[in-house]
Amino acid sequence: MENNDEWFIDILNGDFQNKYIMGNIIGRGSTSTIHSCLYKGKKKYACKIIPKNKLKKLETQERIQILLRLNHENIVTVKETYDDAFGVYIIEDLAHGGELLERLASRGGYSERDAAKSIHDAVKALEYIHSMKIFHGNLRPEKLLYATEDENSPLQLTDIGVTTTSMSPYKILYCAPEVIATSEAQLASDIWSLGIVLYIMLCGVEPFRNADEMFPSPYWDDKTIAAKNLLACMMQKSPEKRPTARELLKDSWICCERTSEYSMTDAVHRLREFNARRKFKAATLAVRATRRAIAMSHCHEEIRS
Numbered sequence: 001m002e003n004n005d006e007w008f009i010d011i012l013n014g015d016f017q018n019k020y021i022m023g024n025i026i027g028r029g030s031t032s033t034i035h036s037c038l039y040k041g042k043k044k045y046a047c048k049i050i051p052k053n054k055l056k057k058l059e060t061q062e063r064i065q066i067l068l069r070l071n072h073e074n075i076v077t078v079k080e081t082y083d084d085a086f087g088v089y090i091i092e093d094l095a096h097g098g099e100l101l102e103r104l105a106s107r108g109g110y111s112e113r114d115a116a117k118s119i120h121d122a123v124k125a126l127e128y129i130h131s132m133k134i135f136h137g138n139l140r141p142e143k144l145l146y147a148t149e150d151e152n153s154p155l156q157l158t159d160i161g162v163t164t165t166s167m168s169p170y171k172i173l174y175c176a177p178e179v180i181a182t183s184e185a186q187l188a189s190d191i192w193s194l195g196i197v198l199y200i201m202l203c204g205v206e207p208f209r210n211a212d213e214m215f216p217s218p219y220w221d222d223k224t225i226a227a228k229n230l231l232a233c234m235m236q237k238s239p240e241k242r243p244t245a246r247e248l249l250k251d252s253w254i255c256c257e258r259t260s261e262y263s264m265t266d267a268v269h270r271l272r273e274f275n276a277r278r279k280f281k282a283a284t285l286a287v288r289a290t291r292r293a294i295a296m297s298h299c300h301e302e303i304r305s
C-alpha cells in the first residue's frame, strides 16, 4: 500500500495555515469538498479538499503539475496545492458567479443566442486544453462556473482531470459511448459531453438514450435547424466523426452569427425542474461521499492513536 503521508508539502508543517483562513463549505462533489478560504486576510479563494484515499499518488502528482500550468480566461486558475496525511488541498480562483444551469434556470427566459455565448466559452476552454492533448474527462454542467456575478462574466471550466472518475448513473448521462464501453476517455469524449450539456440547455430535458428520434416533439419544435445540426455532429457515436474544439470555434451557430434570439420560455421551465433533480442527485452523492470520508478519517485517527 502507498505511504500517502508526504506527497507534496505537508499542510501541518507548510505555510498553508500562515497564509489562509479556511471558510465555509461552498460546494460538495462526490470526491471533494470545496471551502472558501481567505488569503493573507485579503483575497478569497476556493479550496478543494480531496481525500487521498480517492486518489492515486503518481496520477495526481502529474495532473497537479498540469493544472498549475494552465492559464486561460475560460479555465478556473489553480493557484497552489498542499497536502497532509488526509488529503490534497487545491487552492483555486473562487468562481463568484455560480453554476451554468443555475444561472440559466434563474432567468425568465433565454435564447439560442444566450446558450451559444456560454457554449462558445466552454469550447474555447476545450480548444486550449485539447491543444495540449489534455482532456477534461468529467465534463458536466457543474464543471462550468461563472467567474463573476456580472451578466457578461466569462464562463470557466473547472476540475480538469484531478479526480478519478467513478461511474455513477448520474455521471453516465454525460459520458460518451466509448467511455461507457471502455472506461477510456479521449479528446472527442469531451465534445460529446458538451453536446449533452448543450442539448439540456436548449430543451430542458436530457436526451432519451436509444430513442429513434434525437429531437422529439414538443421539446424541439421551436429550435433552429442550425442548433440541431450542430448537436447531431457533436453527439455522433463514432468519436472520429465528431468535430474538434477548434472546428467548433468556426461554427456559425456557436459564433452567434444569426443565432436565434427568440426567448425559449418552455425550455426554461423544464430546465428549472431538471436542475432541481440534478442538484438533488448530486447532493445525495456528496452526502454518501462525506460519510465515507468521515468514516475513513476516524479509521485514520484510530490507527494513529
Ligand SMILES: Nc1ncnc2c1ncn2[C@@H]1O[C@H](COP(=O)(O)OP(=O)(O)OP(=O)(O)O)[C@@H](O)[C@H]1O
Binding pocket: 026, 027, 028, 029, 030, 031, 032, 033, 034, 046, 076, 092, 093, 094, 095, 096, 099, 138, 142, 143, 145, 158, 159, 163
Ligand atoms: N472554484 C470554485 N469556485 C466556486 N465554487 C466551486 C469551485 N469549484 C467547485 N465549486 C462548487 O463546488 C461544487 C462541487 O465541485 P466539483 O463538482 O468540482 O466536485 P468533485 O468532488 O470534483 O465532483 P465529482 O468528483 O463528483 O465530479 C461545484 O458544483 C461548484 O458549485
